[in-house]
Amino acid sequence: MKTKYLFPLGAVAVAATLPSVGFAQDEAAVAVDNAFIFNTLLFLIGGFLVFWMAAGFAMLEAGLVRSKNVTMQLTKNMALFAIASIMYWMVGYGIMYPAEWLVEGWLGPFFAFADLGGDPAVDVGYATGSDFFFQLMFCATTASIVSGTLAERIKLWPFLIFVVVLTGFIYPIEASWQWGGGWLAEAGFSDFAGSTLVHAAGGFAALAGAIILGPRLGKFGKDGKVNPMPGSNLALATLGTFVLWLGWFGFNGGSQLALGTEADANAVAIIFANTNMAAAAGAIAALILTQVLYGKVDLTMVLNGALAGLVSITAGPLDPSLFGALWIGAVGGIIVVLTVPMLDKMKIDDVVGAIPVHLIAGFWGTLAVPFYTEGTNFVTQIMGFAAIGGFVFVTSLVVWVIIKSVMGLRPSEEDEIAGLDVSELGMEAYPDFTKG
């Protein structure tokens, strides 16, 4: 061996022995709880992936509304996320994970401002902050669902006031019944990552809003005529869908809530694969079905189909086989293609198809759980869906009605026709004649 290698090799050899020289007596004291670290890591990574879904919703919605309403849609998405973050700290987290129930199993304490504590909660198994962070994102996702349905004819501030109530109270209360260890969890209801708790809940809040708000001007004509209002930017809508798809790996994968063992890591891997499969199957189902029904593939339905597939697998992404994820996701895609026109017939104007994707596919996803998850049954699944759905729908309806009577929900007809961008915000998304 050449002598020039001897010195560096020698240095490495000495360094390699250092840990066992003089440090040995500290090893026991510095034993690291790897499970704690990995669990925390899963929450953090899963959490910022779900955060990224906010960008997905923003782009999807911006792309599916007309250009005169894009700025407003983006503003709603930015604002609702920020509101969710603050409300969840202020009151939501405390209601959802009660230290002490106000009404055991049903209602947690109000305004228990979330406190992440100083030291690592090693006995809990994961950092409190990571759990708070992760769960906050789910709360924000629920609110995002509502903004798509009500686009193009709702004023900004009434909408944001609804978001305050949804993220501070409605969502945390219903979610506490299951994930907070409340009465639904006791009853054996199963919703792994939130087909009902997040998606159907968001869908119900959106449905209540759509009913109270009414459709866009000119959307429904005489004799049941439906007037399409094509989106302004399908490239953004597609990008948004892919972003949501990516974020969903965190949404479902993070819901394993643990990464500290080989079994957990394996579970997260299965969840990622199943999640992807369901999205793919939903997209293909919509692709084929729109071709068959309309003679042409409808990109916006394919996008919705992928999302419906994702929602469908969200209640049970771990237990199905890949084939299971495939057919569950495919049914989600079929549901969307069939229910979008159905809502039109019912004169419910859902601009982006959020109700079919989140509410109806959310029901399907919840219902499909007993096919693969032991210890669950269809009756309990339906009961859980009905309880949460009923609660969210009724409370949302009440809140929408109150806001409508206090401050009104809709812009004037002139303002709606001119577009919310210029009438409410004075800012066009695609300004034409600017100064050079």
Added chain:
Amino acid sequence: MKLIIAAIKPFKLEEVREALTSIGVRGMMVTEIKGFGSQSGHTEIYRGAEYAVNFVPKIKLELVVADGMADQVVETIQTTAKTDKIGDGKIFVLDVNSAVRVRTGETNDDAL
């Protein structure tokens, strides 16, 4: 002076521009438009609902030339832009009262 307005198929623009500049045309204005003539519309479906698409994308050319050049310009546009299919477009010729070059203030034929 004559104002020539022509609606042509969008993919023909480059060919027409080249043909016109080679016969001495020194300026023109181009706008993207939608329109219909005998090329009728059709129905499309968006998220399960039918709607009529009555307008087809075209390019509108507007150019002002000296009286003497007008006929040649019209003929050049017509022969270059035609594809023998419906929707090739139309050309109109109007009289122009006056013209001014913004930079120098020259008028009429000197402005062209």
